[in-house]
Amino acid sequence: MRSPKDFFAPLAVGAPQPPRQIPVRPSRMIHFFDPGNEKMAAKVPDLAKKTDVLLGNLEDAVRADRKEAARAGLVSIAKATDFGRTQLWTRVNSLDSPWVLDDLITLVTEIGDKLDVIMIPKVEGAQDIHYVDRLLAQLEARAGLTEPLLVHAILETASGVANVEEIAGASPRMQGISLGPADLAASRRMKTTRVGGGHPGYLVRTDPVGEDLDEGRTTYQQDLWHYTVARMVDACAMNGILPYYGPFGDIRDVVACEDQFRNAFLLGCVGAWSLHPVQIDIAKKVFSPSPADVAWARRVIAEMGDGTGAVMIDGKMQDDASVKQCRVVVELADELAATDPELAAAYDAATKEIQS
Numbered sequence: 001m002r003s004p005k006d007f008f009a010p011l012a013v014g015a016p017q018p019p020r021q022i023p024v025r026p027s028r029m030i031h032f033f034d035p036g037n038e039k040m041a042a043k044v045p046d047l048a049k050k051t052d053v054l055l056g057n058l059e060d061a062v063r064a065d066r067k068e069a070a071r072a073g074l075v076s077i078a079k080a081t082d083f084g085r086t087q088l089w090t091r092v093n094s095l096d097s098p099w100v101l102d103d104l105i106t107l108v109t110e111i112g113d114k115l116d117v118i119m120i121p122k123v124e125g126a127q128d129i130h131y132v133d134r135l136l137a138q139l140e141a142r143a144g145l146t147e148p149l150l151v152h153a154i155l156e157t158a159s160g161v162a163n164v165e166e167i168a169g170a171s172p173r174m175q176g177i178s179l180g181p182a183d184l185a186a187s188r189r190m191k192t193t194r195v196g197g198g199h200p201g202y203l204v205r206t207d208p209v210g211e212d213l214d215e216g217r218t219t220y221q222q223d224l225w226h227y228t229v230a231r232m233v234d235a236c237a238m239n240g241i242l243p244y245y246g247p248f249g250d251i252r253d254v255v256a257c258e259d260q261f262r263n264a265f266l267l268g269c270v271g272a273w274s275l276h277p278v279q280i281d282i283a284k285k286v287f288s289p290s291p292a293d294v295a296w297a298r299r300v301i302a303e304m305g306d307g308t309g310a311v312m313i314d315g316k317m318q319d320d321a322s323v324k325q326c327r328v329v330v331e332l333a334d335e336l337a338a339t340d341p342e343l344a345a346a347y348d349a350a351t352k353e354i355q356s
């Protein structure tokens, strides 16, 4: 553990100063693409116009014999593309793999100035982040980078979940954490075979009404990920970094995908992964507060004046704590609206309507 006094000191001579705050930029969807897949790579310039984050994936879902092609593809795409306001992230291979050292050396050296965030899979504890932290500082210094790269951890091992608080606070570079439900299920020896989402067998049943144990007993499917997402959100919030839901693998089931994303949004996540173009708009819709919620929150803030005391609005009690919640919604809405004129107009229209 570094001393608090040294926490923000660069870990290599000549490396840029680590960040004191994580920059607030829209990241409702982290859109995954395989940079070695020509069809997907060809779509990157267009996708950059409608995604908050584009992530060149080098890890799982890229075949072992395509790892080098994916890495080289990402270098060329990053050099050739104008990403505008869209962030460019990468997911490198896991720290025990034969590829990760070359991933980090190549990417930081060749395109360190274009990358915003490096996602590290299968993080087990703070020691993994410390390793990456020092290596990045050495590589940044050698490449002459002036901005520090940020680090994002995937929460996808049982030991990662047990250590999530120390992972979130392991380095000033920590930007956020994503839930990785597929690897996490395997690591925990859960008996599922899906990539995220629910399972019909994980349920609760109402009590029997009489002697017949089958008669009239409704079942309710439960959320397999509630505990982990909630714990991840708390770990991120207490360290000033951002939590994300990860992948939803049933691409066809856009309805359940929206539900899973919305649960994560309501619990505090700022975004989710999109694995297929069809999931981009789902994430954009879900992770932008609704115009009705924004209008209501603005009204509560306005009617609460200095934000203290208690008032009744439409039969509902509001006080200091509800104003704080409303500020969270309005601050997010304002941040998103600043780069999205359509959203800004929808928020203003709903606010006018509620005032009239």
Ligand SMILES: CC(=O)SCCNC(=O)CCNC(=O)[C@H](O)C(C)(C)COP(=O)(O)OP(=O)(O)OC[C@H]1O[C@@H](n2cnc3c(N)ncnc32)[C@H](O)[C@@H]1OP(=O)(O)O
Pocket (backbone or CB within 6 Å): 031, 032, 033, 034, 039, 040, 043, 057, 060, 061, 182, 183, 195, 247, 251, 274, 275, 276, 277
């Ligand atoms: C557990 C985890 O680690 S999750 C993260 C790792 N997984 C990934 O990154 C998966 C990323 N996504 C994919 O590989 C693909 O979407 C698949 C394999 C799931 C489906 O691919 P396809 O069978 O080609 O889907 P589909 O036919 O619907 O694709 C339609 C078009 O969208 C393109 N497309 C599909 N996914 C993407 C994507 N993520 N980014 C850009 N373009 C895409 C296809 O190339 C295809 O292009 P075309 O119209 O020019 O032929």
Ligand SMILES: O=CC(=O)O
Pocket (backbone or CB within 6 Å): 060, 121, 154, 156, 179, 180, 181, 182, 183, 184, 195, 196, 246, 247
């Ligand atoms: O990498 C993601 C996962 O769910 O595993």
Ligand SMILES: [Mg+2]
Pocket (backbone or CB within 6 Å): 060, 121, 156, 180, 182, 183
């Ligand atoms: Mg994984």
